[in-house]
Amino acid sequence: MNTFSQFLMQLFNGINSGSIYALIALGYTMVYGIAKLINFAHGDIIMVGAYVCLLSINGGLPLPLAIIASIISCTVLGIMIEKIAYKPLRNASRITLLITAIGISYLLQSSFQLIFSSNSRPFPDIINLPPLIIGDITIAGKYYVTIIISVILMTVLQLFVKKTKTGKAMRAVSEDQGAAMLMGINIDKTIAITFGIGSALAAIAGILYCASYPIVSPYIGAMPGIRAFIAAVLGGIGSIPGAVLGGFVLGIIEALTKAYISSQLSDAIVFSVLILILVFKPSGILGQNAKEKV
């Protein structure tokens, strides 16, 4: 295998993990856009999604039903978290919301640890497709499935937000809640839908993540959650194309540093890139500069 095909392989690794980061980052960015809240519990929704899928499969459900069960339970969970924890605090300060989000994150982790113990469980190999072989490059089945599913979901989401009534309502609420309310938009419903969509994407991301790294424990959501949060900030938090771009950029940088520089240093390098980008463009790659009224 020559160096170029090796590079391409690493690139694919990066795109694979990048597309998972992007799916998760979409949840962060949508919720931030609409509720101005960094929902730190979002990473743990991934974990819940993976658990539900695993338990459903172990319980004998066929894979498609297990995936649907996982998506539905995460959607309901996301909406419930918003209703119970965030909605009563809608007029509270941002820091209060942030701390509540961290609290919810630990609540989810600890209650899953209590119920299922902190032991890791193996996740079954759910994507059993033949690898794609192009020349001397081999791309594992789960890799291209992950990439294809993610790209489809991101495209659908983008169309949904741009073209549909609910999508326009979401954009209106994220720009000016007061004005949106006075256009006859139901704010509560719109925010609930946003949390629901974000959580559904997180469920799918959780399953895809576990297809690549086949281990489930109550803590698996933390690391991809943080990475995806970084991806969202990198791309410009609040922007949907930004989250996607940020996810891919992060995944590719991570894979390439692991392969060519050092796997121990990869996190340090990823975070340095983040710091550099934010030094030169504080609002992120595709983020808009905050307009101050003078």
Next chain:
Amino acid sequence: MKVLEVQNLGVNFGGLRAVDNFSLSISENELVGIIGPNGAGKTTVFNLLTGVYKASDGEIKVNGKSIKNKSCHQIINMGLARTFQNIRLFNDMSVIDNIKVGLYHRYRYNLMTGILKTSKYFKQEEAINEAAVNLMDVFGLMPYRDYLAANLPYGKQRELEIARALATKPSLLLLDEPAAGMNPQETIDLMNTIRKVKDEFATAILLIEHDMHLVKGICQRVVVLNYGQVLTAGPTDQVLTDSAVIKAYLGE
């Protein structure tokens, strides 16, 4: 029928009585102005009418129905719409999308029809598009159709805000200082626009304004607020020459 009936409306903010014993009724297709010194409670009245603030006492009826315990978007659905003192458009959306946001609540389809794109969805989208184009035509916004709202000239932004409010098909339109920041020529254009809105859309209009030329030029009736209370109310000419009103504005 009365589009708006307000009786003995009052609201307290802590120890401050911001609006007290405010009554007003507006008939179909009537054009009424609210004037008064800064801080008199004019915008507070608008916020009470649209449910942004909850009244401490009194009653508000829109098209004969009480708005008590209704949330903001429900009140809008009952036939009220408003614009803001400082323009609040959806700046990152195009002109046509701004109007569509206002139109959407009149069309009901659920998430699944939106995703599955049924024929009902396409029919509604077409109706929405047509209604948006009609509104843009009336306000001369067609050339700006795909501009971002933020990039419109100031006068056009005002008109877009009025068009967006009209998209919700209100029977009463509330305009909060529509002429604020406009030069005399823009104000004259705005007066024509407001007259046109009243005639073509058959809505009643209640407006807050400091520009007395505009008030004199278009309002049929005027209510004067001072310290949260109605100082006087009646036909425009009569009220504007009232000595108590002149005193409230200019001092002794």
